[in-house]
Structures are given as C-alpha cells and as structure tokens.
C-alpha cells in the first residue's frame with residue numbers, strides 16, 4: 493500500500509515543492525494549509541484540506557479517515573523581523589500550535605515527524621562552517637521558536653512513541669517554474685526575489701550594510717535550491733521509515749555567496765544592471781552563515797544538484813517572469 497504523508501503548510505513555498513517531489517516518488521500526499529498567502533492551489537499532486545493545523549476537530553477527522561505514515565511541518569511564520577515586533581503571534585503559531593498538533597498526532601498513533609527548523613537556532617556563529625554541534629544562541633523570537641520545538645521533540649521522542657528529523661535550513665532559494673512552484677511571500681523580504689524585481693522594474697535595490705566582516709563587506713549566506721531542500725525531506729522520510737531513529741541535520745550547500753556576488757549573478761542573468769544603494773544594516777543580520785553539511789551527506793546520502801548560483805537565479809527569474 494502507498495504510504496501517506498500529511499504535509500502541514502504544503503501550499504507554501506518549500507512545502508509545495510516537497511509535496512510535489514514526494515508524490516512523484518509514489519507517495520500519497522494530504523495537505524493541510526490555511527492558504528493565507530494564496531487564494532487557490534492549482535495542483536493535483538495532493539489532496540488539499542483548507543484549515544488550521546491546530547484545529548483539533550479537523551485533525552481528529554483527518555487522522556480517523558487516513559492512515560498517516562508521517563507528518564512534515566512547514567506551516568510556520570518565517571519573517572524574522574515580524575517575530576521581533578510581534579512575538580506573541582510567533583510563539584502561538586510556531587510553538588503552542590505545534591505542540592498542540594504533536595499531542596493530537598501522537599494520540600492517533602502517528603510516529604514520524606519531520607520538522608522544518610532553521611540555522612537561526614545558532615544565532616551569531618562562533619565558528620563557520622556551522623555544524624550541528626555548534627552552540628545554540630538564537631537572537632530572534634523566530635530562532636527561539638525553532639529551538640523550543642526541537643527541545644519539545646527531543647523530550648517527546650524520549651517519552652512517547654515518536655521519531656523525528658529536524659532539518660535546519662540555511663537560505664532557501666530558487667523555484668520550479670515548470671511545475672508552477674515557487675516563492676510567493678507577502679510581503680516579500682528575501683533577497684533574490686527583491687533583487688530580481690528591482691532590476692526588472694528599474695527600482696533601487698537596497699543593500700543592508702556593506703561594513704560586515706567579509707571580503708566585500710556584505711553578508712554571506714548559504715543559498716540552497718528549494719528542489720534540493722525537497723529531496724532532503726524525501727530522504728529524511730525514507731530514513732525514518734527504515735532506521736526508526738531521530739536525527740538533526742543542517743541543510744545547506746556548504747558554500748556561501750555575498751550580497752554583492754548575488755547582485756553580479758542577477759545582473760548577468762537578467763542582462764541588465766541593478767541600481768544599488770547601500771543602507772544601514774538590518775537588525776539581526778549576521779556576517780556569515782554557511783552550513784557544514786557532512787552529517788546529512790553521510791547519513792542520508794543527500795547531495796545537492798540544483799544549488800549552483802546560476803541555476804538558483806535562473807529559476808527564480810523564470811518564476812518572477814511567469
């Protein structure tokens with residue numbers, strides 16, 4: 493019998509790319525999503541249930557109707573800046589509701605959980621590349637949300653019949669325009685879509701600080717193509733089913749690019765120069781975030797194949813121009 497995966501937030505950017513891949517590989521997909529950023533979901537690779545992932549009545553009916561083999565949880569608020577100004581909303585959605593969901597899931601005998609964590613759990617790195625043993629020192633409510641859920645998962649896995657994999661994403665980027673899957677945040681805060689839109693509309697692109705401790709003074713990030721992120725979830729699921737062991741993995745490419753390097757690559761891809769202005773640093777940004785990804789490569793045999801910078805920018809531009 494086909495295995496069934498419940499994907500919370502599966503209409504969103506990373507969730508939809510993952511749900512698509514899982515379905516391609518023969519799994520049955522059920523999505524619970526509130527569609528807060530979208531009016532409709534035009535895909536046939538999953539059954540969509542519109543609702544809140546912490547609505548207990550809804551969950552009871554889903555768990556009674558379907559035999560769920562695993563849950564993947566993408567339904568978190570992601571904007572770091574908003575987590576600072578509105579922590580209550582972030583703690584409620586990202587922590588309280590997640591715990592409520594886990595309690596219902598465990599009550600219904602679902603044993604496997606894959607969690608979208610973040611490199612934000614490390615805060616300001618004391619060592620780069622960052623491995624999983626790097627100290628935790630999140631500097632935003634968002635990063636703290638992710639870390640708290642990781643602690644909850646540790647304790648729940650000890651006490652209950654639960655196995656989990658926590659994937660600490662670095663910077664998700666790129667798109668799958670052929671399958672109509674890409675980034676659609678409201679408001680958009682991520683560098684690649686903002687940069688591509690600025691070039692296209694001949695608007696100014698703001699660099700948030702060029703006085704960082706990096707070779708060209710701008711921040712360095714580890715950009716990972718969303719299709720490589722999706723693959724990690726597939727491998728994590730298959731590992732949980734086979735090995736029945738909880739794990740925490742960094743999920744990045746191990747290579748970093750500066751804001752200025754991104755601008756050069758985007759200009760080349762768009763065939764047009766960007767209007768650049770240097771602004772003050774954005775609160776909460778750190779110099780450099782690069783993953784040490786040895787662990788996920790050796791245990792899950794994960795290997796990125798879409799994450800070179802040209803490919804990321806090319807797919808993102810195609811998505812923007814769709």
Ligand code: UFG
Pocket residue numbers: 570571572610611612634662663664681682683684686698699700701711712713751774777781
């Ligand atoms: N940046 C600019 N100008 C912009 C937008 C961004 O210069 O208009 C810079 C930022 O200052 C940063 C880099 O581009 O140096 C990347 O910024 P993003 O907003 O694209 O991504 P972040 O690294 O801030 O955020 C990502 C994820 C978060 C996660 C965080 C962990 O999107 O969900 O990494 O640190 F929490």
